Amino acid sequence: MVRIVVGVGGLYAPAYQGADDYRFQPLPMVDVKWGRFFVNLQDGIGANLFDSEHVTVGAGLTPVGGYRAKDAPDGIGKLSLGLGGRGFVKLRQGGFEATLGATKVITGNTEGVIVDASLAYRVTASDKLMLIPSIGTTWGNRKHNNRYFGVTAEQSAASGLPQYRAGSGLVDAKAELAVVYRLTDRVSLMTVGGVSSLLGDAKDSPIVYHKTRPYGIFAITYRF
Numbered sequence: 001m002v003r004i005v006v007g008v009g010g011l012y013a014p015a016y017q018g019a020d021d022y023r024f025q026p027l028p029m030v031d032v033k034w035g036r037f038f039v040n041l042q043d044g045i046g047a048n049l050f051d052s053e054h055v056t057v058g059a060g061l062t063p064v065g066g067y068r069a070k071d072a073p074d075g076i077g078k079l080s081l082g083l084g085g086r087g088f089v090k091l092r093q094g095g096f097e098a099t100l101g102a103t104k105v106i107t108g109n110t111e112g113v114i115v116d117a118s119l120a121y122r123v124t125a126s127d128k129l130m131l132i133p134s135i136g137t138t139w140g141n142r143k144h145n146n147r148y149f150g151v152t153a154e155q156s157a158a159s160g161l162p163q164y165r166a167g168s169g170l171v172d173a174k175a176e177l178a179v180v181y182r183l184t185d186r187v188s189l190m191t192v193g194g195v196s197s198l199l200g201d202a203k204d205s206p207i208v209y210h211k212t213r214p215y216g217i218f219a220i221t222y223r224f
Contacts, residue, residue: 001033001035002033002034002035003031003032003033003034003223004031004032004034004223004224005029005030005031005032005221005222005223005224006028006029006030006031006032006221006222006224007028007029007030007219007220007221007222008026008027008028008029008219008220009026009027009028009029009190009217009218009219009220010024010025010026010027010217010218010219011024011025011027011215011216011217012024012215012216012217013025013213013215013216014210014213014215015067015068015071016065016066016067016071016072016079016207017148017149017171017172017196017198017202017208018149018198018202018203018205018207018208018209018210018211018213019067019071019072019209019210019213020209020210021071023071027041027217027219029041029190029219029221031221036048036049036051038058038060042099043058043060043062043086043088043101044060044061044062044063044086045060045061045062046058046059046060046061046062046086047059047060053092054091054092054093055089055090055091055092056088056089056090056092057087057088057089057090058087058088058090059085059086059087059088060085060086061083061084061085061086061106062083062084062086062103063081063082063083063084064081064082064083064084064103064105064108064110064114065081065110066078066079066080066081066082066108066109066110066148067079072207073159073161073206073207074158074159075155075157075158075159075160075161076151076155076158076159076161076207077155077158078109079108079109079110079147079148080108080109080110081108081110082105082106082107082108082109082110082111083105083106083107083108084103084104084105084106084114085103085104085106086101086102086103086104087101087102088100088101088102089101095121095122095123096119096120096121097119097120097121097122098117098118098119099116099117099118099119099120100115100116100117101115101116101117102114102115102116103115103116105144109147110144110147110148111143111144111147112140112141112142112143112144112145112147113140113141113143113144114138114139114140114141114144114171115138115139115140116136116137116138116139117136117137117138118134118135118136118137119134119135119136120132120133120134121133121134127182128181128182128183129179129180129181129182130179130180130181130182131177131178131179131180132177132178132179132180133175133176133177133178134175134176134177134178135173135174135175136173136174136175136176137170137172137173137174137199138170138171138172139168139169139170139171140168140169140171140202141168142166142167142168145166145167145168145169145171145200145201145202146165146166146167148166148202149164149166149201149202149205149207149208150164150165150166150205151163151164151205151206151207161206161207162206164204164205164206166200166201166202166205167200167201169199169200169201169202170199170200170202171198171199171200171202172196172197172198172199172202173196173197173199174194174195174196174197175194175195176192176193176194176195177192177193177194178190178191178192179191179192185223186222186223186224187220187221187222187223188220188221188223189218189219189220190217190218190219190220190221191216191217191218191219192216192217192218193214193215193216194214194215194216195212195213195214195215196212196213196214196215197211197212198211198212
């Protein structure tokens with residue numbers, strides 16, 4: 001099976017999780033499947049080790065987000081973008097798709113392990129319109145959560161924020177709705193609106209200004 005979908009879009013979201021300010025980022029849209037190999041935004045670049053009508057098991061490499069120094073509070077500094085090894089299982093039944101994934105950060109300042117779980121449901125409203133509501137959550141181990149949300153003694157002295165150590169636990173929960181409208185057989189428009197809320201130690205971090213924030217994505221894609 002070969003599927004190639006490419007496009008351009010944008011993400012309007014907090015500059016980092018818990019940030020006070022929003023940031024617009026261009027977002028390349030890629031969804032390629034060539035036999036067992038894939039490239040997409042959710043799972044990165046990799047291969048499906050097992051793929052059937054109801055179950056997919058795969059592994060690959062995926063980017064792990066950080067934040068720029070100018071987006072973080074003064075004195076906190078940057079957390080460089082990383083690369084992680086990701087494994088996942090997807091289960092499909094009756095329009096539902098459940099995903100469970102785990103990512104081990106390999107490079108970048110964001111270290112540790114991240115586990116994600118989500119549940120989506122595809123609703124075909126017409127031959128041109130599809131709605132995809134979904135919910136999801138993320139868990140991080142101590143190393144990851146402390147790297148992202150912690151404040152070291154050095155950062156505390158530079159920023160004036162109190163020192164803070166974050167332990168392992170749930171990081172966030174989110175709900176979103178994707179709307180896909182097919183303009184032609186090959187061209188589609190997509191919008192995504194969602195809300196994410198920080199949980200556990202993450203929400204109590206001194207670098208967190210807002211625990212709950214909305215975000216949005218818009219894209220136009222072309223299917224070859």
